[in-house]
Amino acid sequence: MVGEAQEKRRFGINRWLILALIIVTVILTGIVAPIMPHIQLPAERISHEPLFTLPIIGDFYLTNTLLATLLADLVLIAIAITIRRAARSGKPVFSGFASAVEAIIEALYNLTESTAGKWAVSILPYFATILLLVLVANWMELIPGVDTIGFLEPSEHGYGIQEVIPGVVTIVKDTSEHSEGGYILVPYLRAAATDLNFTMALALIAVVMTQVSGVRSVGVRYFGKFLAFGNFLKLWTRPKIGPFDAMFPFIDIFVGILELVAEFAKILSFTFRLFGNIFAGAVLLFVLGTLLPAIQWGVLVLELFFGLIQALVFGMLTMMFMTMAVRSHHD
Numbered sequence: 001m002v003g004e005a006q007e008k009r010r011f012g013i014n015r016w017l018i019l020a021l022i023i024v025t026v027i028l029t030g031i032v033a034p035i036m037p038h039i040q041l042p043a044e045r046i047s048h049e050p051l052f053t054l055p056i057i058g059d060f061y062l063t064n065t066l067l068a069t070l071l072a073d074l075v076l077i078a079i080a081i082t083i084r085r086a087a088r089s090g091k092p093v094f095s096g097f098a099s100a101v102e103a104i105i106e107a108l109y110n111l112t113e114s115t116a117g118k119w120a121v122s123i124l125p126y127f128a129t130i131l132l133l134v135l136v137a138n139w140m141e142l143i144p145g146v147d148t149i150g151f152l153e154p155s156e157h158g159y160g161i162q163e164v165i166p167g168v169v170t171i172v173k174d175t176s177e178h179s180e181g182g183y184i185l186v187p188y189l190r191a192a193a194t195d196l197n198f199t200m201a202l203a204l205i206a207v208v209m210t211q212v213s214g215v216r217s218v219g220v221r222y223f224g225k226f227l228a229f230g231n232f233l234k235l236w237t238r239p240k241i242g243p244f245d246a247m248f249p250f251i252d253i254f255v256g257i258l259e260l261v262a263e264f265a266k267i268l269s270f271t272f273r274l275f276g277n278i279f280a281g282a283v284l285l286f287v288l289g290t291l292l293p294a295i296q297w298g299v300l301v302l303e304l305f306f307g308l309i310q311a312l313v314f315g316m317l318t319m320m321f322m323t324m325a326v327r328s329h330h331d
Contacts, residue, residue, distance in 0.1 A: 131315030158182025
């Protein structure tokens with residue numbers, strides 16, 4: 001009875017807290033009307049001068065998605081340092097945050113072991129790292145200030161500006177009463193997965209390490225599934241062959257070509273699946289924040305769920321492809 005009373009009380013507090021947040025959102029919307037942020041596919045530069053120049057690639061700028069990626073990396077490094085300290089403390093059982101991370105890693109290892117068997121130890125680092133990196137990068141989109149705090153840049157199709165507090169300005173819809181032209185907001189941080197460079201880099205790492213894992217496990221004959229000329233060469237050493245027997249070596253070659261094309265298709269699939277879902281979610285948050293700010297809280301909860309699902313999908317597919325590579329093609 002006591003437990004049920006506590007649950008009802010907690011539910012009542014959460015309900016009133018959500019209602020209060022909605023009311024505050026409506027009030028702030030009346031003070032400063034939200035507008036549609038500037039949306040573009042390429043990441044915005046936050047450094048006007050290039051950091052360095054490469055011979056073939058050219059100038060290298062610091063972008064807001066690259067900065068978000070570096071922050072996500074720092075979060076993962078901080079988690080790793082926390083676990084390392086807990087492991088070196090000599091305690092038989094972790095506690096607190098370290099215990100929660102240990103439970104997550106153990107669940108990922110059990111999942112990998114049930115699929116890859118003895119190869120779980122070599123596959124888990126890539127699987128867990130990619131999953132956690134994508135998860136942290138996706139959830140950074142939900143942090144207040146991401147996509148909304150930055151600097152103003154002049155634009156012909158921009159908005160006017162209005163001072164909120166001394167030293168802090170915001171963009172407003174009406175440009176007739178303000179300075180000539182307009183401004184757009186260039187955020188300091190933007191969700192990393194809304195940049196094709198981030199998703200394609202992860203896709204290339206996943207696919208390349210899949211091939212490396214396959215070569216490590218079965219040797220050079222791993223490439224036999226792409227270059228299936230073995231039966232074709234044996235065809236000419238047979239004394240007698242029928243018309244149907246002559247067809248199978250060509251079918252093997254065709255299947256090998258399909259396998260090779262599938263590896264490149266994985267890169268495209270990895271890249272655009274993650275990019276499309278996260279970019280669409282960001283645009284949805286912008287649109288609802290402009291039209292119906294009061295229900296934006298519900299969309300944030302959905303984005304929290306979608307960010308987790310996309311990280312699981314990317315990590316699980318990487319783990320499955322690496323598991324298929326480490327097993328012999330003939331198995």
